[in-house]
Amino acid sequence: MTILSAVALGGLFGFALYKSGASDPKKLLAALRLEDLTLMKTILFGIGFASILLSLSSLIGLFDISHLSIKTTNLGVIIGGLIFGIGFGAAGTCPGTCVAATGSDGIKKAISAVTGGLLGAFTFSLSYGWFNNLGLFDAMNLGKLTLFNLSESFPSVINLGFDGLLIMGVLLSAAAYMLPDRLVKAQYAEQSQKH
Amino acid sequence: MNNWKRLKGALLLGAVFFIAAFLVKPIGVSTQFSVAAGIIHSALDPDVIQPDETRETGYRSTNAYYDKSDGKLAKAIKNPLNYDFIFVLAIPFGALAGYLLDKHRKRKTEANTTFNTDINVPDNVSAVKVPFVRNYLPAFIGGFLLLFGARMADGCTSGHMFSGIMQGSVSGFIFAAAVFLAAIPVARYVGRYIAERKVG
Numbered sequence: 526m527t528i529l530s531a532v533a534l535g536g537l538f539g540f541a542l543y544k545s546g547a548s549d550p551k552k553l554l555a556a557l558r559l560e561d562l563t564l565m566k567t568i569l570f571g572i573g574f575a576s577i578l579l580s581l582s583s584l585i586g587l588f589d590i591s592h593l594s595i596k597t598t599n600l601g602v603i604i605g606g607l608i609f610g611i612g613f614g615a616a617g618t619c620p621g622t623c624v625a626a627t628g629s630d631g632i633k634k635a636i637s638a639v640t641g642g643l644l645g646a647f648t649f650s651l652s653y654g655w656f657n658n659l660g661l662f663d664a665m666n667l668g669k670l671t672l673f674n675l676s677e678s679f680p681s682v683i684n685l686g687f688d689g690l691l692i693m694g695v696l697l698s699a700a701a702y703m704l705p706d707r708l709v710k711a712q713y714a715e716q717s718q719k720h
Numbered sequence: 721m722n723n724w725k726r727l728k729g730a731l732l733l734g735a736v737f738f739i740a741a742f743l744v745k746p747i748g749v750s751t752q753f754s755v756a757a758g759i760i761h762s763a764l765d766p767d768v769i770q771p772d773e774t775r776e777t778g779y780r781s782t783n784a785y786y787d788k789s790d791g792k793l794a795k796a797i798k799n800p801l802n803y804d805f806i807f808v809l810a811i812p813f814g815a816l817a818g819y820l821l822d823k824h825r826k827r828k829t830e831a832n833t834t835f836n837t838d839i840n841v842p843d844n845v846s847a848v849k850v851p852f853v854r855n856y857l858p859a860f861i862g863g864f865l866l867l868f869g870a871r872m873a874d875g876c877t878s879g880h881m882f883s884g885i886m887q888g889s890v891s892g893f894i895f896a897a898a899v900f901l902a903a904i905p906v907a908r909y910v911g912r913y914i915a916e917r918k919v920g
Contacts, residue, residue: 531806534740538747538807539814541736543822545729548815557900557907567730568882574734575741575886582742594746596875596884598891605873606880606895608865610902615910616862619877620870621749621811623863628812629819637856641863646750647757648864649871654784656872672888682890690888697885701730 539625545571548625550617550634557614560711562704570701576694580687583675590676600664601656737882744803746887748879750870751793752808758786758797769794873898 542548545567555561582588596602613619618626618638626635656662667680673689674681683689740747761783762769772780772791779794781787786794796802870876873895875884881899884892 527803528801528806530744531803532810534736534744534747535807535810536814536817537736538740539811539816540818541729541733541814542811543815543818545733547733554907557903559904559908563726567726568733570727570730571732571734571737572882572885574731575737575882576888578735578738579741579886582738588742592741592745593887594748594883595887595889596880596891598889598894602873602875602880602891602895603898605869605871606898607869607902609869609873609876609895610899611906612862612865612867612869613877613899614903614906614908616859616866617907618859618862618866620753620866621747621876621878623866624749624808624811625815628814628816634856634859637859638863638866641860641865642753642867643757643760645864645867645869646753646871647761649868650754650758650761650783650785653788653871657784661872667890670890672890672893675887693888 538621539628542622542625543629548618548622548629550622550626550631553613553619553622554617555711557617558711559708561707563706566701566704566706569704570698573694573697573699573701576690576697580691580694583687584691593676593679595669595671595679597662598665598667598670599662600666601662603665604661733882737886741883741886746879746883747807748804748875748883749808749811750867750876750879751796752805753867754785754793754871755796755800755805758793759800762797769798 546552546564547568552561552564556564579588583590609619616623616638618635620642623635623638623642626632627639669679671679671681672693673683673685673687675687675690685692737747758769768783769779769781769786771778775790777791777795779791779798781791781794786797796805866876873880875891875895877899880889880892880895885896886892
């Protein structure tokens with residue numbers, strides 16, 4: 526049963542990544558260059574929509590709160606995020622989308638990215654002890670902090686519970702809707718497409 | 721305009737993240753790269769992960785990362801037929817289904833040459849002249865940095881940014897801020913570099 530749901534949900538996720546255009550590095554790079562924010566708007570709207578579904582299902586008592594999974598906030602999130610960002614900006618893919626792309630188009634490059642990723646993850650496994658001794662994961666440690674008090678398991682900033690999450694979801698969707706399609710004129714991209 | 725198509729993509733993606741959290745748990749991908757690499761690691765070096773009956777997970781490791789949280793990762797490496805690992809293995813099949821069902825595929829594939837480096841090559845230069853390394857190294861290095869960073873941050877775009885922000889997790893917002901702070905200048909610089917080399 527567990528395996529079956531993993532196959533179904535993982536497959537659905539890959540399908541959604543392809544359908545939303547997220548597995549296309551060209552679209553991701555255009556978004557990161559701020560030349561075509563379409564994909565960022567799609568993703569931001571999707572996050573907002575997911576928050577709305579999550580809070581509504583909780584407010585009517587259907588959502589099992591033990592399914593929530595919050596990650597620890599610490600310095601590792603910031604430094605790791607910056608390193609991740611360099612790879613993200615250079616390759617225009619991320620761990621989920623490069624796995625998805627191994628099943629659709631740009632397969633060879635997706636496999637290169639996955640292979641690099643395996644080596645990157647392995648290198649981190651070997652260096653984790655060193656970073657840990659350095660105190661990277663203790664510095665700025667705020668625990669599993671959430672914006673709203675969704676569950677007693679996690680510390681929170683604002684006492685609004687799932688109402689707060691619902692408001693956040695609506696605001697994120699609205700922000701996604703109102704964001705302009707581009708912030709910067711795509712001069713370089715247009716030149717290159719004429720070839 | 722393809723506004724409706726865009727909205728459909730957003731609603732589908734959001735719904736999938738919600739359904740996964742509703743039925744099982746929030747989606748995450750990058751941990752499974754550590755698991756996959758760990759499977760190879762422990763095959764080459766069988767001593768790195770050992771059974772340990774005194775622990776709830778049943779495993780301990782000489783590697784501090786596999787050993788973390790009572791050997792949680794060590795257990796996943798030794799028992800890869802679990803929800804999280806199979807979930808990630810199923811992703812390409814779903815993407816393949818989407819690809820095969822896509823009517824606009826042909827047009828899209830032609831325009832979709834990932835890293836621009838190979839668009840540049842004139843037709844009369846055979847594939848032999850394109851260094852294999854130049855073609856695939858950027859993706860490889862990009863992938864390396866992505867997963868090294870994601871493991872340090874304990875999550876990636878799926879786990880931190882999408883699943884995290886969806887739950888109002890502070891770590892998700894901080895991760896997103898750090899990622900875009902680095903990714904936007906890098907993407908703009910790399911894009912300009914490639915475009916200038918092409919024009920010049």
